[in-house]
Amino acid sequence: MVVNCFKRHGAETIDTPVFELKDTLTGKYGEEGNKLIYDLEDQGGEMLSLRYDLTVPFARYLAMNKITNIKRYQIAKVYRRDNPSMIRGRYREFYQCDFDIAGVYDPMIPEAECLKIVVEILEELKIGDFIIKLNHKKILDGILAVCKVPTDKFRTVCSSIDKLDKASWDDVELEMVNEKKIDTDIVQKIKSYVCPPALDSSTQLLERFQTDEALQKNSDVVDGLKDVHLLFSYCDIFGISKKVVFDPSLARGIDYYTGCIYEAVLLGMSLDSDNRPQICNGEVPGESTSVGSIAGGGRYDKLVGSLSPKHKQVPCIGVSIGIERIFAVMLQRAEAENRKIRSCETDFFVASAQKNLLKERLRLCRELWDAKYKAEISYKANPRLLDQLQYCEDRGIPYALIIGESELQKGVVKLRHISTREEVFHNA
Amino acid sequence: MVVNCFKRHGAETIDTPVFELKDTLTGKYGEEGNKLIYDLEDQGGEMLSLRYDLTVPFARYLAMNKITNIKRYQIAKVYRRDNPSMIRGRYREFYQCDFDIAGVYDPMIPEAECLKIVVEILEELKIGDFIIKLNHKKILDGILAVCKVPTDKFRTVCSSIDKLDKASWDDVELEMVNEKKIDTDIVQKIKSYVCPPALDSSTQLLERFQTDEALQKNSDVVDGLKDVHLLFSYCDIFGISKKVVFDPSLARGIDYYTGCIYEAVLLGMSLDSDNRPQICNGEVPGESTSVGSIAGGGRYDKLVGSLSPKHKQVPCIGVSIGIERIFAVMLQRAEAENRKIRSCETDFFVASAQKNLLKERLRLCRELWDAKYKAEISYKANPRLLDQLQYCEDRGIPYALIIGESELQKGVVKLRHISTREEVFHNA
Numbered sequence: 001m002v003v004n005c006f007k008r009h010g011a012e013t014i015d016t017p018v019f020e021l022k023d024t025l026t027g028k029y030g031e032e033g034n035k036l037i038y039d040l041e042d043q044g045g046e047m048l049s050l051r052y053d054l055t056v057p058f059a060r061y062l063a064m065n066k067i068t069n070i071k072r073y074q075i076a077k078v079y080r081r082d083n084p085s086m087i088r089g090r091y092r093e094f095y096q097c098d099f100d101i102a103g104v105y106d107p108m109i110p111e112a113e114c115l116k117i118v119v120e121i122l123e124e125l126k127i128g129d130f131i132i133k134l135n136h137k138k139i140l141d142g143i144l145a146v147c148k149v150p151t152d153k154f155r156t157v158c159s160s161i162d163k164l165d166k167a168s169w170d171d172v173e174l175e176m177v178n179e180k181k182i183d184t185d186i187v188q189k190i191k192s193y194v195c196p197p198a199l200d201s202s203t204q205l206l207e208r209f210q211t212d213e214a215l216q217k218n219s220d221v222v223d224g225l226k227d228v229h230l231l232f233s234y235c236d237i238f239g240i241s242k243k244v245v246f247d248p249s250l251a252r253g254i255d256y257y258t259g260c261i262y263e264a265v266l267l268g269m270s271l272d273s274d275n276r277p278q279i280c281n282g283e284v285p286g287e288s289t290s291v292g293s294i295a296g297g298g299r300y301d302k303l304v305g306s307l308s309p310k311h312k313q314v315p316c317i318g319v320s321i322g323i324e325r326i327f328a329v330m331l332q333r334a335e336a337e338n339r340k341i342r343s344c345e346t347d348f349f350v351a352s353a354q355k356n357l358l359k360e361r362l363r364l365c366r367e368l369w370d371a372k373y374k375a376e377i378s379y380k381a382n383p384r385l386l387d388q389l390q391y392c393e394d395r396g397i398p399y400a401l402i403i404g405e406s407e408l409q410k411g412v413v414k415l416r417h418i419s420t421r422e423e424v425f426h427n428a
Numbered sequence: 429m430v431v432n433c434f435k436r437h438g439a440e441t442i443d444t445p446v447f448e449l450k451d452t453l454t455g456k457y458g459e460e461g462n463k464l465i466y467d468l469e470d471q472g473g474e475m476l477s478l479r480y481d482l483t484v485p486f487a488r489y490l491a492m493n494k495i496t497n498i499k500r501y502q503i504a505k506v507y508r509r510d511n512p513s514m515i516r517g518r519y520r521e522f523y524q525c526d527f528d529i530a531g532v533y534d535p536m537i538p539e540a541e542c543l544k545i546v547v548e549i550l551e552e553l554k555i556g557d558f559i560i561k562l563n564h565k566k567i568l569d570g571i572l573a574v575c576k577v578p579t580d581k582f583r584t585v586c587s588s589i590d591k592l593d594k595a596s597w598d599d600v601e602l603e604m605v606n607e608k609k610i611d612t613d614i615v616q617k618i619k620s621y622v623c624p625p626a627l628d629s630s631t632q633l634l635e636r637f638q639t640d641e642a643l644q645k646n647s648d649v650v651d652g653l654k655d656v657h658l659l660f661s662y663c664d665i666f667g668i669s670k671k672v673v674f675d676p677s678l679a680r681g682i683d684y685y686t687g688c689i690y691e692a693v694l695l696g697m698s699l700d701s702d703n704r705p706q707i708c709n710g711e712v713p714g715e716s717t718s719v720g721s722i723a724g725g726g727r728y729d730k731l732v733g734s735l736s737p738k739h740k741q742v743p744c745i746g747v748s749i750g751i752e753r754i755f756a757v758m759l760q761r762a763e764a765e766n767r768k769i770r771s772c773e774t775d776f777f778v779a780s781a782q783k784n785l786l787k788e789r790l791r792l793c794r795e796l797w798d799a800k801y802k803a804e805i806s807y808k809a810n811p812r813l814l815d816q817l818q819y820c821e822d823r824g825i826p827y828a829l830i831i832g833e834s835e836l837q838k839g840v841v842k843l844r845h846i847s848t849r850e851e852v853f854h855n856a
Contacts (some may be wrong), residue, residue: 010804110738379533
């Protein structure tokens, strides 16, 4: 389904190795991330590490092969030397599912397509109500400049703001003042921009920013707002602007973003005390109950250049779908609705009620396979009918085709619907 | 396609981690194989290695989760610390594509399904003429016993016989006599069984073995021949026995096989001096021109027990499709026939001949995406028509939908067939 969506948007897939040179990865993921890179033992040969994400390997691939434009998707595993926790959904090995557009293009058209893809995938998966938070690195940096945050503290302040989806403003404020030694005045000013007192609509918030004298003097903010405006106009055309919310508090941890950043969050789901997703029954209001990000990405125009020997820049934008988190939510929903998720897709099981009909079962099964039906038989020479029907129930196989001596003589098979137990005869 | 075939046969997929405990892998792959295992650096934590194949991790998974029957497929990468050689198709990282049946069943029914799957996949891929060589570990061991090969030399003699698909008998004989110190008499006796002077049909060869007095005194041979006979009768029912050839020289290197073993080889392809597949034009006869194995597998009844703390046995049989080798052959064929293999699947490109039609292009593209068509547009605000059509040609996109002012006024779009340049108007 996800792959079909990527293909529908013209993407090809590329496959990069699970190893990268250790040097390529070092220093790309911030202090915490770098500690989690898995290194291979030095058994002679290059110093290699396992990939930490799919973005840096993609950028390395573009730089190495001098590719200046491509639209690619990749679904593959990444590795983090973390303390695994099943309950909190933290694994050492997990899938990432990325779509990226590389090339020099006119502003916001690729951005709009990335957002459209997120909406198409999440709607098709019927995963529940969601919104996409949208911000712009230049707006965020501009706000910090306007608030007079010292330039060398931009990153650390951003990483505090990044915690706002999980922590309250008061906690974040405390961290900024006490740990990061930011003046209280500055922190209050930041709050007035990233946590406006009234929860305005995107349009109102954008308008407020556009009429804010201090912000209008900062060219980064002006550029960023212009981009966001244009992007919203394209989202209108794509029929997705109701799903997109301008959120100046969205920061995203990673350093390499240079333009628009975005993150999709599910509404109406909360986390229980073990941080597992729980379905709410509507009594908890909107955004505060979000299960966390299920997709996210942004523009990174300088990463390819930093990996290229001649520093040739290739502007890129991408989005990563949090496929394992989405599956966890879907499983949760299926359990809540008492639906079983089948592990096989078999439609027909060829059974027999009598002994010595192995060859007839094999023959019928062959006909089904050759006609491209999904079919199974028991591997026992003389299985009991009850065992065969039980197998169908356990595996959710909808139909059994039952043959016996009398059916064979008449040239028919008995078709049994497993759940209703209805039976009809068909010509063989 | 391959996945569809696995699903048609009722298999579910499981995912095992790319790491295994170093101890699980050690000593499974013979002297040469063990040297090629990739170990992770000791950064604190368990000693881990990257998987070398998918079979041992699958067996470890069954043993650990106490699973006694399952039908699973898995397509994933495996790792070998080999000297990579692009030309010879040797990589450090490559895909394996496995189907396995675990469980206690009646003889040869799962075997027949594995062979049927190989035939279905290779025929559907239209990769060319092929045969599946079939042998039985017990027949091979029985022959060695009958020829009086010392028991402690069974393995090393098997590994010599295994080279017969690439080397001539004389070379193999030389190796056995000089390097492995096997008596010349014994070697000649082996030859009479595994390389019979006349190339008999499977039926003739089986008959000869069944009337050979020395062989008939060996219970392993008798058991093995009974299995092969039964398997051929099921292959008849599945309509694949013409593709299966009994070949007593098939040995397969790996130690864990215990019953039937098989290997599919392409006919009518040879290797050039760089070992790359080359299409022959029929002048080189049959088997001697094979490109090497493109699928293979066998029964391994003792592997799960060896990985289980209580040594509980779970009989298994599997087959591995050599998907990368198959792709190499298909690419070769496509090149020979001057066909391009497309990297994207886009059907429609939305283009415009005039300026300032970006929004109209976006709108039309949205309609196509929402109706689940595969469509693309240029990310430029005002692209040149020639560039847009060139893009379609380069990427093999069959149709362009062209809009202009006059079309918009009439409410139509122009549909252009890229290769024939035919144009028709359609209602928008």
